[in-house]
Amino acid sequence: MKIVVCVKQVPDTATQVKISGADPKAIDTAGITWIISPYDEYAVEEALRIKEKRGQGEVVAVSLGPDRVKEALRSSLAMGCDRAVHVNDPALAGADTLLTAKALAAVIKQEAPGLVLCGRQAIDDDMGAVTAQLAELLGWPCAAWIMEEAVDAEAKSVRVGRQVEGGLEVFDLPLPAVLSAQKGLNEPRYPTLKGIMGAKKKEIRDVKASDLGLAAEPPQLSITMLEALPPRPPGRIIQGEIKDAVKELVRALREDAKAI
């Protein structure tokens, strides 16, 4: 079975992110440490596990973005993906989730996998929309926030447990299907030295929008501006003996903050 995993390269959570001085709609990318979005690592790991369990198959990592994205694809290959496709086209620089999904769907149509795995959301813009949008564009069923999955022996269907408020819903989906990984699905592996060395020889195919038959179109959602988070008003450390501090805290929560 062939599996496509969609990954996104994002700034590391701990990285300082500043708004660009030149463009109030963009961040300043100087000095940023880039990583694979953590949820996407769960997706990569799960794809590799499916392949390993079945003893055969192919895992193809796909990503959209500028040249730096190669690094994220190389990391996916080091983890064990077989090859990668890089949608690398300045025309897609301002892509919203729908344009991203259209580009990825075009790659997926070319690849014709049995299963597509994504992360629940990318931790940069937290939109969490591409999985379901891929499913819509492909006309496939989808399940988001999966905590467990099992592909049947014939690779005709997959049983997934999706996290919902108050529990887990277990569904059978016919394949092909699109799934998004939630934390808890697995524990992603670290690339081995052998994996890292091997990744250098694996193929990363560059594609442009025109290779995918995509017509130029404007995004449906666009950023008008970015704003730094307004600082919270300074807080107050309540001093004193614990019993007095606790009394004062409860009083302040009731009378000043009206929070209880």
Added chain:
Amino acid sequence: MAGALWCVVEDDRKGAPKKVMAEVLGEAARLGGPAEAVWLTDTASDAGLAQLGAWGATKVWLLENAALAPYRAEVWTPALAELAQKESPKAILAPVTSRQREFMARLAARLGVGLAADSVGLAMDGDRLIATRPVYAGKILSKVTWAKPPWLATLRPNVFRPAEAQAGRTAPVERPAVTLPPATMKLVERREEVSTGLPELTEAEIVISGGRGMKGPENYVILEEMGGVIGAAVGASRAAVDAGWRPHRFQIGQTGRTISPKLYLGFGVSGAIQHLAGMRTSKVIVAVNKDSEAPIFKIADYGIVADLFEVVPALTAEFKKLLEKS
């Protein structure tokens, strides 16, 4: 611009809308309305329909069909898209829940329009809508707008001011006929979580969170006791979840749940960026930590630098006294 603002109903799967719908309907009305509810369900109760009216819905579009439960995006999407194409709403809004996030994304793709997920602010600018969304772990706010209607957005719970229920305010119910495609997904089972008796994390008005300072899974019982007294949900930091002390569904943060309660109380939580990403829109933040240098004190409204195991029992007792009085 003509057209209604549709509010997609999130319900309890038993025929009652969740109270977060008061926030969505309230916001739709504030944006100029008309605020209309759209309810896809297998079972709508009369009380539930009345509730939507009381919260200010001027109309309820009721799509009631056994095939709409359990929720499957592949069935809901064509159904609501068909209605939206016929009625041309100006906006379609829904609260952030696991299923609404997926459904609204798929609906946006089908309608070929934009989606602003997890919005914390909505405002009209002339005749266009601007949504505000936290990005980059909540360190930056992104303002976004749409190329064309309908404007699709999901709204973070506990952020928007809820409409006040007015008894006697009612909404006419329309039952439009829509085509429901056959479902390919089949529900095998639903595994309900063992109820803690406490509110759900993302909906709770008060959230208590325990971090690495809790020292072990056995100690969360003191937070649950406090939760029982003040009606709070109990969550955990990533450190505590990764240590295996609490199941992942209780994790607050970037790789967990995003919450925005009226009151957040963190005990033994250091305040790593990825935790702040999940709770920094809380209205009032209280932090208790032995370490006066813990980053959470930088965003806390009230802090106590002390051993949580001394503070928690004292605070629970004090809360109990307060609430018994009132």
